[in-house]
Amino acid sequence: MSMNLLRLFSGRNASAPVARERLQILLAHERGLLGQSDLLATLREEILAVVSKHVVLDPDKVMVKLERGKTVSTLEVDIEVPNNFDKKAPTEKRMAG
């Protein structure tokens, strides 16, 4: 809506306010993501270490993703484990809690 208002007030050809608004939104988002990249790497490493204590894992099959929403963001952790992972140790049941 504000984009339309800007257009209305600055004449038909004024596309620059739209460019400005799009850039501001985009860069606020991208700067946040870049700032978070270290956090994600740390999370991934530590999650991997904890799970590896109990389950044999392929480190390449651990994915940590942060999705930013308008009001809430979600942290998605996707770990692929082999089918026979529970044969390794009897401790894995504790992980559920």
Added chain:
Amino acid sequence: MTKVLVVTSGKGGVGKTTSTAALGAALAQGGQSVVVVDFDVGLRNLDLVMGAERRVVFDLINVVQGVAKLSQALIRDKRLENLWLLPASQTRDKDALTDEGVGRVIAELRSRFDWIVCDSPAGIERGATLAMRYADEAVIVTNPEVSSVRDSDRIIGMLDSKTVKAERGERVEKHVLITRYDPARAARGEMLNIDDILEILATPLLGIIPESQDVLKASNVGTPVTLNNAESAPARAYIDAARRLMGEQVAMTVPAERKGFMNRLLGRRAA
């Protein structure tokens, strides 16, 4: 004390090489000893814009690898005796550059020049990160256009994290240079204006280079625009920018073409 200045942008085609040549020549015209260094390995063009393409014998890679001495690779400008060029290799690729090798060459250049102006390749890969690696100051060349501003923002983030200065906890002094600016279109709201760009990038302004035919005319003949026609609008803008780099206070204006009365009338009508 020597200043290492990187001219960078992220996006290609915004005027890094033109600006390197013009600022390097303007600094030399101001009495400084200057070397312009081409980091665009494999796609060198600074030699062409400087008009020295037929005088290249050895290049940056040869010096990095110890095949040639620095003095063998440096090319002295034919117009200004205190302006030199260190060309890039046209046949090798960027992997031939090493952090340690570039560091050695920059250290040797520091002992010989007041200004080392590094022309970065486009992108955010090895060539671009090595061009900025040892910089004390950076000129971020930006067109008033969304993709260029976005890429400039990304490069500013890299200058604050991937340079030797940043790793030591110091700051690379950053300046935005806006090129291809059209004041009439910005006034009509058809182009991002200066304040918008500076607010978004949160980085101080070094200068505003107006869109001008003189830039192409100068590169056609292989002469930095500040030497080709020092009275032209882009040349005056680059000369002012170079004076700011040297620490002078120069009022910020957008130089306009100096037109005759009739042209001015016609120009206004066309706009």
